[in-house]
Amino acid sequence: MTAFQTVANAANTIVRPLMGLPVLSSVLGRGLATLTYVGxxxxxxxxxxxxxxxxxxxVTVMVAAPSQKSWWRNFHPDGAPVTVDIAGRKHQxxxxxxxxxxxxVRVTIDLATTSS
Structure with a gap:
């Protein structure tokens, strides 16, 4: 694991629980969402x-430093189902x-469809 991945994992561990707090979810939800998928x-x-x-x-997610991340590869080249939690509301x-x-790398999420 690279230093970048270590720092990103630590940040994710801190941010994810904060996004679930009712007081912060509406504020953080303006620019941050939680993406959930099966590897x-x-x-x-x-x-x-x-x-x-x-x-x-x-929903569009621009992947910063894609060569340092692997999560987006779960959706390339074929799409996959996801859940997107935006300000406490879950969307499939x-x-x-x-x-x-x-x-x-850009990840485009079509909330009108789900794949099986």
């Missing part, structure tokens, strides 16, 4: 805080990760 290879349920933008029934959807020519 494609591990089969484990994983939850992590992500920065997001929502437009209609689409399908997430698909796309990689740009420059190496940037």
């Amino acid at each position: 494609r290879r591990s089969g484990k349920t994983i939850s992590l805080p992500v920065s997001y933008r929502k437009s209609g029934s689409t 959807g399908t997430a698909v990760a796309t990689v740009s020519e420059k190496g940037g």
